[in-house]
Amino acid sequence: MSIPLLDLNRQYDTIKEEIRDVIDEVLESQYFIMGDNVEQFEGEAGTYCETKHAYGCASGSDALLLALMAMDINPGDYVITSPFTFFATAGAISRLNAIPVFLDIEKDSYNLDPKQVELFLKKEHPVYKKLDPDPERIKAVIPVHLYGQMADMDPIMEIANEHGLKVIEDAAQAIGATYKGQKAGSMGDFGCFSFFPSKNLGAYGDAGLITVKDPILAEKTDILRLHGAKPKYHHSIVGINSRLDSIQAAILSVKLRYLDEWSEKRKEIAHTYNELFRKAGIVGDLNQCKDGCSENCGLETNSIITPTETTGASDRSGRHIYHQYTIRTKKRDALARVLNAENIGHSVYYPVPLHEQECFSYLGYKASDCPNAHCASRQVISLPIYPELKEAEIQKVADTVISVHTS
Template sequence: MIPFVDLKAQYLGIKDEVNAAIQGILETSQFTLGQEVAAFEEEFAAYCQARYGIGVNTGTSALHLALLAAGIGPGDEVITVPFTFVATVAAIHYTGARPVFVDIDPRTFTMDVRGIEAAITERTKAIIPVHLYGQPADMDPILEIAGRRGLVVIEDAAQAHGAEYKGRRVGSLGDMGCFSFYPGKNLGAYGEGGMVVTDDPDYTRTIRMLRDWGAEQKYRHVLKGYNYRLEGLQGAVLRVKLRYLEVWTEARRVDAAHYDELLAGSGVATPEAMAYARHVYHIYAIRTPQRSAWQEALQAKGIHTGIHYPIPVHLLPAYADLGYAPGDFPHAEQAAGEVLSLPMFPELTRAQCEEVGEAVALLAKQPDIEDA
């Protein structure tokens, strides 16, 4: 059996260091925020080439607080993409603002920058590009439009730890960058976690208060805040794992290159890494109109796969009130019907890659296979 992700294998490789880090938290009893979280904030911000990091309890909370710090609220509009995990849009909704969608570029699955200008209105206050699957969005045009129009840029980098755009780390390109440390991420906690990184001291001060009940100091509540604090245990674990992130990233890139070789000439649509990008392959998504049949056939061979994501946000029942309809964002809709995520994790072996690649290539030779 080849799992889609193998978190246990990763733990076994760093078991002693992780156990020592957890024991340290038990001994200091700094269970919420504390020294380990503060140290991780500093280290991860530096890794992202940013000045400040503010640890929070989830990536969703990171987006929510970044939007609030930027002054986004009821009556405002925020531009993003419909082909993303629902949290991107949920965070906009939490502020009372309206999500406005731009279709994706089918080559990259990230925001098609050609659609941004037409989506801007007098109510537009921010743009959230999503660095999907580990590939950065095309940031220069986004930043140029935002600068000219006076818009805040908040990067959703939940799937792109260590990804680079023209040599610069994602998260440090816009006004703020938001990361998730959900366990399956390239840098994952042993539970939930998130972070906002930024160079702006005012945003930093505001988000630090908002995550901790709006308090400037204990019992002095300056803002109406939230309980979005990062746990000390997660900070300690993430500090250990951050030391391995570059090694794990290169392992992912090697595995992706191996998949590329195995599937070259098969007719399978494989990920296209842009020349401007250091793709970190949180997800290795191929495309096929026969996805259900392929997924079922791979499962029968003991190969686990995923779908990221089967329904674009504008077609989810929860967001029907936005008024979008089928056909509004054709590239997002087509991708949602075709993407299939192959096993991808740093401990994936060459033999496992070959087994997966050969199985997929064989499926591509069966054009008459019936989709479910």
């Protein structure tokens, strides 16, 4: 039995006819860029994400870039974000010659730690002393909702408001996730979504969406993706070419109707994994894992840590959409070897945190500046999770993980 990390064919098989019909309609119309299909999807996605303004664009990376451009991020400005994310989050900041400020994550949720942001903005964080920024030039914070779970948004919003910073939610992995009943992308000034094919809502190519709270910034975002033109061929600002294709929009409209069902199925699978691991007695206590741990991590060698769904403050509840099911273990290399031998897909998101990437070495970070991100990058491993995964496959994945942690 071979179990891929993700098998998009299985999903396609269930919606093939609907998808082919809408693609045919676009082909018959010969209208490929923007247009009615895009407007329709923007309306549906805006309603789904509980935001007033939603604009399709070419990718999640562009959504981040457009948000930063809309708020006039200039060379030399500082933007705070998580070091434990896909590169695009920080890449967008650097593309504008602004400076990413990496602050550590919470070790349970893997998301940006609001306490670190607060310390930084109060000028009490060691990273503040290292970067010595002009406080006037600290402009924004980008919390990332990693693996499908939202960051602790209330304190992040509160600190950002207090210091006059804009908040851009990197919701690329979290469409449909909630935090205290509020949808991802509806809380910050901007929300950035990716429809990369492997996402919970995946297009058949690159695609993205940006949600915007303020109507004036919304209008600016709308034209920034069209080279800043309004009306056509009249440019008051310089934008980029980042449009959504009609074919992708039509596909996304079909798939959006299934999204909640798919995400609930993912959650069921996550809970099944959790239960199988718990029954096998291999689930450890994250409190054993000391801040800053790595080789000296207190986590027992034969224990794993399963994903935490509601973390941090006790009143922090939300919906995890399980874009990834990620465990942590000190036996990651051994586990990967056995998973490979059993033909079970797996991946490490992410093996090198951004504060340790060569391209950011000019910032002068040490690994220990973000100890939780450093430690997570050495211990996390993601297992197959998709709605079509069969019971026997879930059991096989779990048995394999259990066997490595009981021998």
